[in-house]
Amino acid sequence: MAFHCQILLQLVLSHALLILIFSGLISTRVTVHGFSIKEANVDDLQLAFQQNKLTSRQLVEFYLGEISRLNPLVHGVIEVNPDALYQADKADGERKAKAPGWLSELHGIPVLVKDNIATKDKLNTTAGSSALLGSVVPRDAGVVKRLRDAGVVILGKASLTEWSDSRSLTLPDGWSARGGPGLNPYVLSASPCGSSSGSAISVAANMVAVSLGTETRASMICPANANSVVAIKPTVGLTSRAGIIPISLRQDSIGPICRTVSDAVYVLEAIVGFDENDAEATKQASKFIPHGGYKQFLKPDGLKGKRLGITRIPFLNYPSGSVVPNVFEDHLKTTRRTNGCNLEINNIHVILNVNQSGEATALVAELKLALNSYLKDLVVSPVRSLAEVIAFNKKFSDLMTKSLEEYGQGIFLVAERTKGIGPVEKAALLNLQKLSRDGFEKLMIDNELDAVVTPGADFAQACHLASALGD
Template sequence: MSSSASMLNPQISLLLLISFALSLSVSQSSTYHVFAIKEASVVDLQNAFKQNQLTSRQLVEFYIGEIRILNLVLRGVIEVNPDALYQANLADQQRKAKVPGSLYRLHGIPILLKDNIATKDKLNTTAGSFALLKSIVPWNAGMVMKLRKAGAIILEKASLSEWANFRSLAVPNGWSARGGQGKNPYVLSADPCGSSNGSTISVAANMVVVSLGSETDGSILCPTSFNGLVGIKPTVGLASRAGVIPVSPRQDTIGPICRTVTDAVYILNVTIGFDYYDAQATKEASKYIPRGGYMQFLKVDGLKGKRLGIVRNPFFNFANGSDLSQVFESHFQTLK
């Protein structure tokens, strides 16, 4: 390395690296397939499958390529499932043979799991800690069973704030021993927030289409808001917590992290319901699941005639006339 290069400001070096990574990523996405995978929803991907514009193998290969490029900087993914391409090939074969269930919404769709959700496969389940590396779980987490039954491909495990942000009060959001420091893909110096940040970073950066996170106290809602995504924090017990490294049984819940409300509802619909291994919580909550699930509430005109209120303080504690106030008022008028 030249003396001038070695004297580069670390922040400038990081920006150059991410710019180079993004340029490679854009090149890959523009030439890899006729179908544009980036920013595609689950519905878009399923339509591409049906129209023979895309295969699950091509989709998985694309995401693995994005991970190799972008994860060097963003640190949203801890590890990729070595069996992902095998699962993708199997999904393509089933779709070609028109096997029952091969047209389900999640069939052949890659999904990312937070690294505290157990999978009985070649992936580790460690909560980001070396203490659990190489440990063997007895079975798949309850909601992983549901995802596999729906045909989803378990592509990777997401980085997270180690031990779901209960390792230390002094550790920054997004840091774990196994994953390193997760970065907000929109502003690298910004806080990625919450312990499910790897799940949000990866979806926001197009390293996967949908993911699952967990929340005890803001770990789905905070990182999704900081990374421009849609997160659903289900009522405790609506989705099984069995096979998920716990923090508090009174507060823990598992939910989807996606780019669109529709995708989030699809994931929610698949993962909710009674689970024998989390019977006490799921039995009670299952009583309140509407007949036919939640997809029936996906209506384009769902807000027609509704009146929305915005609480300006204490959440928007800024002076009138400030730059922040003007931006807020501009967006408020757009929404209105």
């Protein structure tokens, strides 16, 4: 009874602001003092702040209005922050008290964070699962702390494929028990991809300008591609993994999903760096943060003198009639990168096959270890281990609609049967390192490349091994 009462209380809190919107107590104007909020990027918003055409409160009110209007259809947001307007008012006060140039580019900007990223506030952190509703995290995630230090407004939690798509192979992209079916705002019948679906959906639908996602295997790049937004997937350790509901500490990474490249770079700049709660990864990776930061590279001629490789096979294997190949070639003409292009990763078909590469073997073992550790660290939680999550899903199937019957929890069941990192798992991990060295890394070194250009998001599944911890 106590658990269900707690769920009811959390639902009341998460919908309190939306009730104010429906009652007309919160303004949702698209234009304020001649400034159009819709499609505005961070630079536009900051200029409007400086010119007194916009306040953070008005910006938050607009986004809350768009969430109330669009979210029942596209399901990009799981929960809104009851303190969002308070945080906006605080930012407005700070802006009045400080001289221009003293505040970060993100100061007063609302941000949605994926629902597997811990926030020590009135918001839940559940990975889209009812099993963690009402749980209490010990502290903000490392990246959230950095965002708060930059002065952002935490607008709420973005939806996702439940448990970051680690529960079952048959879960639809963007679906979770708490969030429902996430839909692509451009084509409702098209996949939004996952698992950071809501982070991309919400930016694409103008329910927020800035969001955070996480990626283990293409989980930011794929939704960004599907929803026509921008994602940056950092090398593991550039951003702290502390406070993230994990899959694999070796591959998990946190990064921005935004409307523009410059917005994504502002967020990246804010969230990278050492974190004592993830010292193992961030201490080493922070050495590679460029002196002067990433913003210095935001210039029109940034690609001048850079050597770009282009991989078409097998990534241009689209159905007959698809516009993607032509659009891709037109893009290459625009960037004047049409020569010396047909590069190929020799072992790409093995890398893309999680069973053949050994990645599936490694991931299920890592999932059990990492998730058990995260759950034990919670201050309050209905579940304390993967085994208890599995049992919860069976016992409280009414909280999951009909998803357990339809989608199952096959990955969880396989992961629970693992016994840690034994000889088989170690062999799989060694093979993944070899595949990376002989594949993507070899392509970059042999061809002296600065970057690789490829259509779609499939290539993210080839280069993620190179950015894993320890590789």
